Amino acid sequence: MRHRLKALAAAAASVPITLFGLVLVTFLIGRVMPIDPVIAIVGDHAPPDVMARVRLELGLDRPLLVQFGIYLNHLLHGDLGRSVMTSHSVVHDIKQFFPATLELAIVAIFVATVIGIPLGVLAATRQGSRIDTVVRVFCLAGQSVPIFLLGLLCLVIFYVKLGWAPGTGREDVIFAGTIPPVTGLLTIDTLLAGDWDAFHDALAHLAQPAGVLAYFSMAYITRMTRAFMLDALAGEYVITARAKGLSAARVVWRHAFGNISVRLVTVLALTFAGLLEGAVVTETVFSWPGIGQYLTVSLLNADMNAVLGATLVIGISYLLLNLLADAAYTLMDPRVR
Amino acid sequence: MLVDIANLRVTFPTPRGPSAAVRGVSISLGAEKLGIVGESGSGKSLTARSILKLLPGNATLAADRLSFDGIDILAANERAMRAIRGKRAGLIMQDPKYSLNPVMTAGGQIAEAWRAHHKGSARQARDAAMDLLAQVQIRDPARVAQAYPHELSGGMGQRVMIAMMLAPDPELLIADEPTSALDATVQAEILRLMEDLVARRGMALILISHDLPLVSHFCDRVAVMYAGRIVEELRAGDLTRATHPYTRGLLDCLPALSHPQPRLKVLVRDAAWSA
Numbered sequence: 331m332r333h334r335l336k337a338l339a340a341a342a343a344s345v346p347i348t349l350f351g352l353v354l355v356t357f358l359i360g361r362v363m364p365i366d367p368v369i370a371i372v373g374d375h376a377p378p379d380v381m382a383r384v385r386l387e388l389g390l391d392r393p394l395l396v397q398f399g400i401y402l403n404h405l406l407h408g409d410l411g412r413s414v415m416t417s418h419s420v421v422h423d424i425k426q427f428f429p430a431t432l433e434l435a436i437v438a439i440f441v442a443t444v445i446g447i448p449l450g451v452l453a454a455t456r457q458g459s460r461i462d463t464v465v466r467v468f469c470l471a472g473q474s475v476p477i478f479l480l481g482l483l484c485l486v487i488f489y490v491k492l493g494w495a496p497g498t499g500r501e502d503v504i505f506a507g508t509i510p511p512v513t514g515l516l517t518i519d520t521l522l523a524g525d526w527d528a529f530h531d532a533l534a535h536l537a538q539p540a541g542v543l544a545y546f547s548m549a550y551i552t553r554m555t556r557a558f559m560l561d562a563l564a565g566e567y568v569i570t571a572r573a574k575g576l577s578a579a580r581v582v583w584r585h586a587f588g589n590i591s592v593r594l595v596t597v598l599a600l601t602f603a604g605l606l607e608g609a610v611v612t613e614t615v616f617s618w619p620g621i622g623q624y625l626t627v628s629l630l631n632a633d634m635n636a637v638l639g640a641t642l643v644i645g646i647s648y649l650l651l652n653l654l655a656d657a658a659y660t661l662m663d664p665r666v667r
Numbered sequence: 668m669l670v671d672i673a674n675l676r677v678t679f680p681t682p683r684g685p686s687a688a689v690r691g692v693s694i695s696l697g698a699e700k701l702g703i704v705g706e707s708g709s710g711k712s713l714t715a716r717s718i719l720k721l722l723p724g725n726a727t728l729a730a731d732r733l734s735f736d737g738i739d740i741l742a743a744n745e746r747a748m749r750a751i752r753g754k755r756a757g758l759i760m761q762d763p764k765y766s767l768n769p770v771m772t773a774g775g776q777i778a779e780a781w782r783a784h785h786k787g788s789a790r791q792a793r794d795a796a797m798d799l800l801a802q803v804q805i806r807d808p809a810r811v812a813q814a815y816p817h818e819l820s821g822g823m824g825q826r827v828m829i830a831m832m833l834a835p836d837p838e839l840l841i842a843d844e845p846t847s848a849l850d851a852t853v854q855a856e857i858l859r860l861m862e863d864l865v866a867r868r869g870m871a872l873i874l875i876s877h878d879l880p881l882v883s884h885f886c887d888r889v890a891v892m893y894a895g896r897i898v899e900e901l902r903a904g905d906l907t908r909a910t911h912p913y914t915r916g917l918l919d920c921l922p923a924l925s926h927p928q929p930r931l932k933v934l935v936r937d938a939a940w941s942a
Contacts, residue, residue: 457724566765572721574780574831575753578745585768592770664770664815 334660341656345649352645353405353638357398360634370632371414401638410642411635415628420639423624428643429514430500431613431620435605436515437536438543443598446548450555454563455582465552472549481542481615488538496534498617505531539616543609547601554597558590565589592663599655606651607644669839669871670696670718673732677713680725688726689713690895698838700865700872702882702903705892711875714892715841718873719756720748736838754784756839757832762848763824767816773827774800774812777834784835799830803860822853826860833864839871847876858885879906879917891917894941913940 368384369376389397404411410420453465488495496502500516501509505528509519517536520529562568563586571585610622617623621640628636660666677689689710694701703711716722718735720743733740735751743751752758760766768776777799778792785795793812800808803826816824825845832840842861846854862885865872876882883889883903891899891914899911909915916934 566760566762567768569721570758570760570766570828570831571768573719573752573758575749575751575783575835576779577749585771589768589770665817 334666337666338657338660341653341660345653348649349642349645353402353642354398356638356641357401358394360638361394361397363632365632365634367414367632367634405642410639413628413636413639414633415631415636420635423636424621424639424643425514427619427624427640428621430516430618431606431609431622433515433517433536434540434543434609434612434618434620435602437540438547438605439598439602441540441544442547442551442601445544446551447555447594449548450552451559451582451587453552453556454559457560465556469549469552472545473553477542477546478611478615480545481539481612484538484542485615495538496531498615500532500535500619501528502531502535539609539612539618543605543612547605550601551594551597555590555594558593559586562586562589592659595658595662596655599651599658603648603651606647668695668697668734669736670694670873671732671734672714672717673730675714675717675730675733676728677710677717677722678727678729679723680727685727688895689717692892692895692897694890694897694900696839696871696873698869698871699888700874700886702886702889703873703875703892704877704879704882704889706877709892710895711892712843715843715873715875716758718839718841719752719758721752721758753780753832753837754835755837756841757835757837759825759828759832759840759842759845761844763816763819763821763828764848766828767824769816771815772812773814773816773819777812777827777831780831780834795834796830799834800827802833802864803827803830805830820853821849822857825849825853825857829857829861829864833868836868837870839873840865841873841875843875844877845874879914880921896941898940911940912937 367388368381368390372380372384385391389400392400401411408421410424412418413420413423416423449465453462456462484495485498489497505520505525509516509523509525509528512519512522516532517529520526520532559582563582565586567589568581568586571581576585607622609618609620610626612618613620613623614626621643625637625640625644627633628640672695673693675689675692676687678685678687680686688708692710692714694714703715705711713722713726717728717730717733718740720728720740722728728741730741735756738747738751740748740751767773771779774793774796777796778789781787781795781799782789782792785792787795796812797808800811805811805823805826811819811823811827816827819827828845840861845861846857849857858881861872864870872886874882874886879889879891883906886903889901889903889906890897891909891911893913899909899914901909906914906918909918913934913936916932919932920934922928922931
């Protein structure tokens, strides 16, 4: 147990180093790009003396390394600078936008896991059957249909034609600003406020983007579960378990699934990380005010402080989830020593 | 008659039509020790596993008669088979490295086998597991019970496997090359242990091996398989009086200290054997 914890500590210690690398690279890309942040602030037609003054204020006349040092110093004090676009501090913006993505990702991964894992196990135990074929086609579609197409189809069918779902965005305008933000997760905040109508509205808005993302993730989770299970079911210990006279359910879930659960935790953690970083397209289609949309819009407007801040948040989430997957391996699998 | 097999056939589908791996095996077994000898692919494992209906998913099983203690195995459903598997007939496989579940403790796996067929608490199952570990002559049962398979040596692993299969007190033990993956010195220990336990419990044993002298030393009766058929069946003591050219050929290929030969003979196969 002791050396396992040691290995885990080593993995955790590598996180700050990776983060430093991430900050450095993102910072350099932002400075090397042929975009003038001064123009982004004052516009094309500002007089030259204004431009020069702003350049000085931003510290852009200093050497790159010094600029990086200053940025790093601010970062360590929890200051990510100010966004040109929103004119709020980037930290404030992230607090606004990130929970929206988090809410979407949590619901999506939950639905994807609850459906995907049993489906994958079912397909594996009935390999080659009609059920297996249906599951495989269903997953292939989920993985190969572009997510923007799926999103648009959803909107056309459920919003435009059937009128079952509300339109884009996180909430209806009549609820905007009525719910005091506590967690930033609208479904929870509306519940905390005791506003049932707003809760239903938030849930209805969440359903489509979360459903699209859940389908996409579920396809991957099901495929991985199926592949892992086929591998495990071919193991000799499965024959042993059957020779002991155990029930089929116990052979499948206790013995075969017990051997793949650790690997699945890794898949789930990385899928979740992918949802946090990769929901950009979905957020755009559904006008979901999440971190992906914030990042895209900032990038298009050369709002480098915002880009750096959003990248960092996504990077940290990714690293932490990776660490979690490592921890699962180290603590759950008796073979890891 | 504990096991009664008549004209057993096991076939696998291939792109070029069904391929028969076992082609009409007939054999019966009482409370005795039967050895099945043959090379890889001769169908000896499939024959033995047919008794438990533990064949690969794509195999087709057919026979004129296949029964265990009067129960018709061919007609038995999964539920009926589960009452036989473990409870009345156990199976020990070649390499404990693969046949033990890598993420369950040795004790846990034995206790599970015990609980599958006995009514009792988790505590009783744990105590039974300890007792079984002691019966397979493991010196420190408490430590081994806590250990995971990768922490055990091959010999220890195979002892755990034996303990697990003895847990529900079966009447028949099928040992499918139980010592092939072990060191020579450990092989003897494991065989002696099995011999001892089988004798003490009055169990029947099917020992599958490709080691003809070992099997004849250890069993009452030996069946020699070749290409999915039993080509010769004799009392273990009569091995020197074997008549089939395949059996004779195998015996001739063995080096003997008493009659040293400058060159070992090579087995020359006859296509007629597999006809």
